[in-house]
Amino acid sequence: MGTEPAKQPVRAAVIGAGVLGACVGWNLARRGAEVVLIDAGRPGEGVTDWTFSWVNASNKTVRRSYFDLNVAGLAEYRRLSEAVGPESWWYPGGHLRWSDDPATEAKWLQIADLLADWDYRVEVLTGDEARRLEPALSMPAATPVLFYPDEAWVHGRHLVERLVGAAAAAGAECRFGTGVSAIRTDADGSADGSGGGGGDGAVQAVVLSDGSSLAVDVVVNAAGPDxxxxxxLVARDLPMRREPGAVTRIACARVPIRHVMHAPHIEIRPDSDASMVLHSREIDALIDTVEDPAELGGLLHESVRRVLPELEGSRIVGTRVSNRPIPADGFPSVGAVPSVPGYYEAVSHSGITLGPVLGRLLAVEILSGTRDALLADFRPERFPAR
Ligand SMILES: Cc1cc2nc3c(=O)[nH]c(=O)nc-3n(C[C@H](O)[C@H](O)[C@H](O)COP(=O)(O)OP(=O)(O)OC[C@H]3O[C@@H](n4cnc5c(N)ncnc54)[C@H](O)[C@@H]3O)c2cc1C
Structure with a gap:
């Protein structure tokens, strides 16, 4: 009986160590792939560190398949927190939403009905009941407050650090502080100087900004807004939207809330024992009208003090405007690009909610060729080849 030649492990370069790249890289490394995680900056310091970071499916009813993917995202977090430990990044406990505008309130109550029909857990509380969960909030006693008990928030940078550490422990190499400047394929004729050309365009190597080159057979594009x-770099058009968002961190003596929440005109969550994160779509709409993002931070800070009066003595630590990594039609682009063998995409808004599930599904696809039905509507092929 002959012996099968040992199968060469996949050699994969993951470009970008934000939440998407860290999730893909860890899932590949723990399944035996040779992984190099590359980031032009520091891991987790891109959008993943300047996001509202709410893990949810209640805001994803635009399309049933997208909702289902986000529900799978929530379930995956529970598995991930068991696999790598939840400390310092995983904050379950639910999400609260209420409004001071009757039309908006009616819209959210209607969506809550739809979500309940789709078996998504939601409770309608009164303001008084919500204040039992969050005593520091200022809100009218009878206001309906939606409570989504299965939702959560995540500390994105800490999660990335945990996953990068786990990937490295499983053998992944880390190249941080140096970007990918070129991707060589066997159609180029000079992949890492080894000649060739005239091939089917399969990935052969990545070239880094420090001039070094790494031979790989798989590249994962997890470069977020970039x-x-x-x-x-592989002559592919990936059309993306421009949709910037402003996030502000404030420091406070005591964080007066435990839950992530959408209050009137302001989204609020804890960030550490002495800091909180603020965001608002209404303030995002002003981004192009101000010269200094600090002005946006000032407006967010003003709004939060209306809902949480005890934050009067808090101060702004920083405000950053980031571009959401959103493919042009608003949905993720995840999976193989058949016209460039070995090239894969992991690009998504709601990347905090979706990172762990997309990371697992993409790693399985790369290693086994299995295309999961959950990704059917979100495949890169929907954007035509150049
Ligand atoms: C205001 C705002 C609010 C949001 N709120 C939520 C929310 O509540 N819930 C939710 O689920 N999602 C939310 N999102 C979206 C979510 O934050 C993103 O989808 C997610 O963080 C994207 O992660 P990423 O890994 O793709 O990108 P990033 O974290 O930006 O990581 C990409 C990395 O790629 C690196 N890179 C880029 N080019 C190269 C190169 N050539 N070579 C090497 N490295 C490179 C960068 O340095 C960066 O570290 C929000 C986003 C914004 C802006």
Whole structure:
């Protein structure tokens, strides 16, 4: 009986160590792939550190398949927190939402009915009941407050650090502080100087900004808002939207809430024992009208003190405007790009909610070729080849 030649492990370069890249890299490394995680900056310091970071499916009813993917995202977090430990990054406990505008309130109550029909857990509390969960809130006693008990928030940078550490422990190599400037394929004729050309365009190597080159057979584009540029390195058009968002961190003596919440005109969550994160779509709409993002931070800070009066003595630590990594039609682009063998995309808004599930499904696809039905509506092929 002959012996089968040992199968070579996949050699994969994951470009970008935000939540998407860290989830893909860890899932590949723990399944035996040779992984190099590459980031032009520091891991987890891109959008993943300047996001509202709410893990949810209640805001994803635009399409049933997208809702289902986000529900799978929530379930995956529970598995992930068991696999790598929840300390310092995983904050379950639910989400609260209420409004001071009757039309908006009616819209959210209607969505809550739809979600209940889809078997998603939601409770309608009164303001008084909500204040039993969050005594520091200022809100009218009878206001309906939606409570989604299965939702959560995540500390994105800490999660990335945990996953990068776990990936490294499983053998992954880390190259941080140096970006990918080129991707060589066997159609180029000079993949890492080894000649060739005239092939089917399969990935052969990545070239880093420090001039070094790494031979790989798989590249994962997890470059977040820069994913279009990285796609351009294999002559692929990945159309992305411009949709910037402003996030502000404040420091306070005591964090007066435990839950992530959408209050009137302001979204609020804890960030550590002495800091909180603020965001608002209404303030995002002003981004192009101000010169200094600090002005946006000032407005967010003003809003939060209306809902949480005890934050009067808090101060702004920083405000950052980031571009959401959103493919042009608003949905994730995840999976293989058949026209470039070995090239895969992991590009998504709601990347905090979706990172762990997308990371697992993509790693399985890379290693076994299995295309999960959950990703059917979100495959990169829907954007035509150049
Ligand atoms: C205001 C705002 C609020 C949000 N709120 C939520 C929310 O509540 N819930 C939710 O689920 N999602 C939310 N999101 C979206 C979510 O934050 C993102 O989808 C997610 O963080 C994206 O992660 P990423 O890993 O793709 O990108 P990033 O974290 O930006 O990581 C990409 C990495 O790629 C690196 N990189 C880029 N180009 C190269 C290159 N050529 N070579 C090497 N490295 C490179 C960068 O340095 C960066 O570290 C929000 C986003 C914003 C902006």
């Amino acid at each position: 994913a279009s540029q990285v796609a351009g």
